[in-house]
Amino acid sequence: xxxxxxxxIKQREKEAIQTPTDLARKGVEEIxxxxxxxxxxxxxxxxKTKNFHWHMSGQHFRxxxxxxxxxxxxxxxxxxxxxxxxxxxxxxxxxxxxEISKNQRIKDNNEEFVTPKDMLxxxxxxxxxLTRSFRAAHEVCEKYNDVATASLIEVWIDQTERRTWFLxxxxxxxxxxxxxxxxxxxxx
Numbered sequence: 001x002x003x004x005x006x007x008x009i010k011q012r013e014k015e016a017i018q019t020p021t022d023l024a025r026k027g028v029e030e031i032x033x034x035x036x037x038x039x040x041x042x043x044x045x046x047x048k049t050k051n052f053h054w055h056m057s058g059q060h061f062r063x064x065x066x067x068x069x070x071x072x073x074x075x076x077x078x079x080x081x082x083x084x085x086x087x088x089x090x091x092x093x094x095x096x097x098x099e100i101s102k103n104q105r106i107k108d109n110n111e112e113f114v115t116p117k118d119m120l121x122x123x124x125x126x127x128x129x130l131t132r133s134f135r136a137a138h139e140v141c142e143k144y145n146d147v148a149t150a151s152l153i154e155v156w157i158d159q160t161e162r163r164t165w166f167l168x169x170x171x172x173x174x175x176x177x178x179x180x181x182x183x184x185x186x187x188x
Contacts, residue, residue: 019087019088019089019090020090021088021089021090023089023090023144023145023146024144026144027143027144027145027146028089028090028091029091030140030143030144031086031089031091031137031140031141031144031146031149032086032089032091032092032093034136034137034140034141035082035083035085035086035091035093035137035149036086036091036093036094036099036103037103037104037105037133037137038082038130038133038134038137039079039082039083039086039093039094039100039103040094040099040100040101040102040103040104040105041103041104041105041106041129041130041133042075042078042079042082042130043079043094043100043104044100044104044106044107044108045075045106045123045126045127045130046072046075046076046079047108048106048108048109048122048123048126049068049071049072049075049123050068050072051109052068052109052114052119052120052122052123053065053068053069053072055113055114055119056068056116056119057116058115058116060116061116064116064119064120064170067166068123071123071163071166074159074163075163078156078159081152082156085148085149085152088148089146089149105129105133106126106129106130107126109122117171120167120170120171121167121171123163123167124164124167124168124171127160127161127163127164127167128164130160131157131160131161131164134153134156134157134160135157137149137153138150138153138154138157141153
């Protein structure tokens, strides 16, 4: 195959995945880069949340196990919206696990054992980090007047702040001493 034929094929392939948009090409490129990093972080947080869900132990096992399952479902639900938003504006998104690894900013946790409190504290910090990343991406969207992506990001920030709130309440709750709520009636 001649070099020009290969070049033409590549050009047709590129054109086939482009979506019409009124956003500036530079804006699409910058927003897409942000969305790609957000998607990688969201997948990383999802896997970590499920990891901790599967490996939860201790006296609050059931409550924490169910909480992390709920959080995992919510986080996973964001992935498709993030990826499709990149495609809607004419960008591309992550293709593989290696691309997730290359773009993620949230650190993996491969420890064999993590205490429940440390799990929840780490997830709390990771959700805070994700919120900061969402806010940074929101600024890029505002710069290029991409109100639709900015609007979606606002919803994701709210969801992420809610997870942070729940996790923080557990992690920073004072150690309770179990004492009766009221004194038993005396026979006086």
